[in-house]
Amino acid sequence: MRRMTARPANAHQARLLKLLRDGGPNSRAQLGDQVDLSRSKLAVEVDRLLETGLVVADGLAASRGGRRSHNIRLAPALRFLGVDIGATSVDVAVTNAELEILGHLNQPMDVREGPVAVFEQVLSMAAKLRASGLAEGFDGAGIGVPGPVRFPEGVPVAPPIMPGWDGFPVREALSQELGCPVMVDNDVNLMAMGEMHAGVARSVGDFLCVKIGTGIGCGIVAGGEVHRGTTGSAGDIGHIQAVPDGRPCACGNRGCLEAHFSGAALARDATDAAHQGLSAELATRLETNGALSAVDVAAAAAAGDATSLDLIREGGNRTGQVIAGLVSFFNPGLVVIGGGVTGLGHTLLAAIRTQVYRQSLPLATGNLPIVLGELGPTAGVIGAARLISDHLFSPA
Amino acid sequence: MRRMTARPANAHQARLLKLLRDGGPNSRAQLGDQVDLSRSKLAVEVDRLLETGLVVADGLAASRGGRRSHNIRLAPALRFLGVDIGATSVDVAVTNAELEILGHLNQPMDVREGPVAVFEQVLSMAAKLRASGLAEGFDGAGIGVPGPVRFPEGVPVAPPIMPGWDGFPVREALSQELGCPVMVDNDVNLMAMGEMHAGVARSVGDFLCVKIGTGIGCGIVAGGEVHRGTTGSAGDIGHIQAVPDGRPCACGNRGCLEAHFSGAALARDATDAAHQGLSAELATRLETNGALSAVDVAAAAAAGDATSLDLIREGGNRTGQVIAGLVSFFNPGLVVIGGGVTGLGHTLLAAIRTQVYRQSLPLATGNLPIVLGELGPTAGVIGAARLISDHLFSPA
DNA sequence: CCAACTTTCTCCACTCACAGGACAAAGACA
DNA sequence: TGTCTTTGTCCTGTGAGTGGAGAAAGTTGG
Numbered sequence: 001m002r003r004m005t006a007r008p009a010n011a012h013q014a015r016l017l018k019l020l021r022d023g024g025p026n027s028r029a030q031l032g033d034q035v036d037l038s039r040s041k042l043a044v045e046v047d048r049l050l051e052t053g054l055v056v057a058d059g060l061a062a063s064r065g066g067r068r069s070h071n072i073r074l075a076p077a078l079r080f081l082g083v084d085i086g087a088t089s090v091d092v093a094v095t096n097a098e099l100e101i102l103g104h105l106n107q108p109m110d111v112r113e114g115p116v117a118v119f120e121q122v123l124s125m126a127a128k129l130r131a132s133g134l135a136e137g138f139d140g141a142g143i144g145v146p147g148p149v150r151f152p153e154g155v156p157v158a159p160p161i162m163p164g165w166d167g168f169p170v171r172e173a174l175s176q177e178l179g180c181p182v183m184v185d186n187d188v189n190l191m192a193m194g195e196m197h198a199g200v201a202r203s204v205g206d207f208l209c210v211k212i213g214t215g216i217g218c219g220i221v222a223g224g225e226v227h228r229g230t231t232g233s234a235g236d237i238g239h240i241q242a243v244p245d246g247r248p249c250a251c252g253n254r255g256c257l258e259a260h261f262s263g264a265a266l267a268r269d270a271t272d273a274a275h276q277g278l279s280a281e282l283a284t285r286l287e288t289n290g291a292l293s294a295v296d297v298a299a300a301a302a303a304g305d306a307t308s309l310d311l312i313r314e315g316g317n318r319t320g321q322v323i324a325g326l327v328s329f330f331n332p333g334l335v336v337i338g339g340g341v342t343g344l345g346h347t348l349l350a351a352i353r354t355q356v357y358r359q360s361l362p363l364a365t366g367n368l369p370i371v372l373g374e375l376g377p378t379a380g381v382i383g384a385a386r387l388i389s390d391h392l393f394s395p396a
Numbered sequence: 397m398r399r400m401t402a403r404p405a406n407a408h409q410a411r412l413l414k415l416l417r418d419g420g421p422n423s424r425a426q427l428g429d430q431v432d433l434s435r436s437k438l439a440v441e442v443d444r445l446l447e448t449g450l451v452v453a454d455g456l457a458a459s460r461g462g463r464r465s466h467n468i469r470l471a472p473a474l475r476f477l478g479v480d481i482g483a484t485s486v487d488v489a490v491t492n493a494e495l496e497i498l499g500h501l502n503q504p505m506d507v508r509e510g511p512v513a514v515f516e517q518v519l520s521m522a523a524k525l526r527a528s529g530l531a532e533g534f535d536g537a538g539i540g541v542p543g544p545v546r547f548p549e550g551v552p553v554a555p556p557i558m559p560g561w562d563g564f565p566v567r568e569a570l571s572q573e574l575g576c577p578v579m580v581d582n583d584v585n586l587m588a589m590g591e592m593h594a595g596v597a598r599s600v601g602d603f604l605c606v607k608i609g610t611g612i613g614c615g616i617v618a619g620g621e622v623h624r625g626t627t628g629s630a631g632d633i634g635h636i637q638a639v640p641d642g643r644p645c646a647c648g649n650r651g652c653l654e655a656h657f658s659g660a661a662l663a664r665d666a667t668d669a670a671h672q673g674l675s676a677e678l679a680t681r682l683e684t685n686g687a688l689s690a691v692d693v694a695a696a697a698a699a700g701d702a703t704s705l706d707l708i709r710e711g712g713n714r715t716g717q718v719i720a721g722l723v724s725f726f727n728p729g730l731v732v733i734g735g736g737v738t739g740l741g742h743t744l745l746a747a748i749r750t751q752v753y754r755q756s757l758p759l760a761t762g763n764l765p766i767v768l769g770e771l772g773p774t775a776g777v778i779g780a781a782r783l784i785s786d787h788l789f790s791p792a
Numbered sequence: 793c794c795a796a797c798t799t800t801c802t803c804c805a806c807t808c809a810c811a812g813g814a815c816a817a818a819g820a821c822a
Numbered sequence: 823t824g825t826c827t828t829t830g831t832c833c834t835g836t837g838a839g840t841g842g843a844g845a846a847a848g849t850t851g852g
Binding site for chain 4 (some may be wrong): 793795796797798799800803804805808809810812817818
Binding site for chain 2 (some may be wrong): 205
């Protein structure tokens with residue numbers, strides 16, 4: 001099947017496509033209320049979009065006291081692929097043009113195996129989704145990688161946890177394989193975009209999205225736009241000093257936040273505690289599983305294990321201290337906490353909140369919600385689909 | 397004299413006015429090279445601007461091998477007032493439409509005396525400038541205050557060091573008194589705008605501008621736009637924790653950056669050192685002047701006083717640590733250091749650089765200049781003039 | 793069941809923004 | 823003096839966009 005070839009011809013059409021993406025099917029009259037165009041001009045642009053096949057008219061809506069309206073919606077065959085590459089697993093999902101997830105796969109993986117191996121896995125997952133009948137092909141794909149990205153080219157640069165990927169032309173390679181346009185971004189930025197599109201950050205202009213997983217990072221949204229920084233490394237808060245002369249970190253410094261709290265650090269601390277006999281709960285889990293992960297700590301804490309609760313609280317305090325500084329600096333309207341460690345839930349959140357509210361200025365924290373992400377593991381793939389749709393729904 | 401009443405009627409005219417402001421007089425042909433409009437359309441818009449009096453045609457330029465061109469320039473009678481209110485002094489300046497400073501006054505003042513007293517002083521300074529023949533009146537004024545501002549309304553909110561100003565309608569009051577449009581912003585943001593317009597940050601899209609004066613703050617520019625945050629308190633880095641369990645701060649916390657390094661903290665430290673007999677140099681200065689300020693420390697350091705150099709180095713290290721975190725987070729393309737303490741010069745800069753380059757990730761610091769501001773005390777007033785001109789040179 | 797009112801959508805005429813070419817003005821240069 | 827270059831003006835054609843008239847397709851009340 002031939003995929004989406006057309007692009008909006010002008011800013012009006014782009015605007016209309018995004019309205020239909022974010023608001024679902026609409027009548028011409030409803031669209032007219034949102035775009036500040038005359039009815040006649042609007043009709044012309046809608047007709048042109050209908051001609052290109054980007055949108056379709058299907059059926060009549062119920063009457064609201066007068067002539068019934070035609071439903072205008074984005075082409076129902078449009079499919080986007082969202083890929084979220086983490087340090088230890090991949091998420092791949094198919095969405096329709098409204099960015100609703102039609103199918104979602106998650107598989108363990110080690111990003112250090114390099115781009116070739118990971119690509120193979122991603123492509124086979126995409127093929128599986130396609131084979132299940134959810135898509136005949138993809139009109140575009142977004143992909144997130146756990147490291148800095150030179151955004152315009154879609155190439156990772158000097159990624160600490162995935163050295164083999166440095167300079168690998170992710171965008172071009174994936175575009176070749178899939179035969180559709182591709183956009184690449186940092187995984188944390190995509191999580192922020194996901195929460196902005198369909199999660200807790202809807203209609204918030206300035207917010208921070210802290211993702212605590214194997215590492216720790218922060219998506220920055222200013223004025224509704226993701227801030228990526230000069231070299232694409234904005235939001236890399238894992239190596240901000242949280243503890244003066246603290247633990248040695250892989251980066252060569254001491255006391256980095258990531259060395260004191262992250263999925264990896266938490267697992268290490270829990271293992272140490274188990275070995276030192278500080279927690280019977282953790283010790284039995286260690287014996288059962290052979291190794292401990294953040295999930296074990298979460299479970300132990302839920303079961304009331306004091307040591308685990310302490311570890312979480314301690315980590316939350318460290319993280320909260322760093323976030324407090326960022327809140328003073330950036331003055332966001334919302335802070336979202338997400339990533340694999342959100343299973344730690346309320347204990348973690350409470351610790352972070354305490355530190356932020358205590359250390360930042362009242363004016364900055366006065367009306368500042370600090371909440372868990374709403375989308376969980378789907379935030380990344382939704383953000384990825386959003387990224388490519390933003391691109392495709394802009395004038396060529 | 398009647399002042400500027402017209403505003404650009406559309407985006408084209410706004411664009412042209414800003415080109416003339418930033419690039420000085422230009423011929424129609426030169427303007428055409430920069431705006432991507434047909435010659436005919438350009439001529440129409442220029443003619444309309446000439447009719448309104450916003451621009452004038454004065455004289456012919458030298459021939460470049462063909463017919464001589466007419467010089468188009470902004471109305472030479474246009475005058476902007478730039479006001480920069482600090483904690484302990486005020487700067488007031490008059491600029492022409494190209495934002496060149498025609499006259500500049502600086503007077504000591506205490507912002508805690510409240511808005512009424514300060515306004516009186518500002519107005520008398522403005523009157524003095526006007527009386528000297530530099531301006532017959534003002535077409536617009538920008539004003540910076542040392543605290544958070546609700547930007548759209550031009551009202552300070554909960555400013556820590558100027559409590560009497562909370563909620564005072566600065567914009568409206570000044571507009572009434574001067575009889576011209578007024579825009580209000582935080583002083584640090586205006587310094588950043590000044591350095592962006594005419595200083596070291598020309599043509600840099602993302603940068604940080606750290607102002608170290610009585611307090612300490614940071615202007616944030618992302619994508620060429622000042623980021624003010626949700627409540628207007630973005631960049632308030634003085635109360636980020638720099639030293640765990642450090643000195644008590646006026647804000648109620650401990651270890652705030654501002655408590656350990658700022659103009660005020662430095663003066664206090666120097667006085668202590670003098671009393672403890674650690675520095676003969678500082679002791680004599682204390683005896684001579686009755687009190688010590690950052691300027692004394694700078695002079696003593698220049699004279700080779702070891703204690704003063706240590707104080708500066710120590711403060712630079714603290715500041716550098718905080719900036720290192722911000723650099724990791726924001727990934728700017730440039731860091732500008734400015735404010736009253738820049739007299740401390742190279743010693744301070746070296747300490748900051750050391751910390752930032754050591755603690756931030758190589759990708760973020762790889763090509764990151766950290767430099768002193770170029771405009772010194774005029775940055776704020778230039779930024780203020782820029783602020784109001786941006787406003788007036790936008791479609792109404 | 794019909795008349796009056798609503799809402800949605802289409803059609804048409806008019807205005808204005810803008811491009812691009814022809815051309816005039818003014819100077820440089822050989 | 824003639825040719826070439828640069829600058830600026832004029833004019834016409836095209837397409838974007840507005841706003842009103844009216845047709846289409848409903849609901850509601852008497």
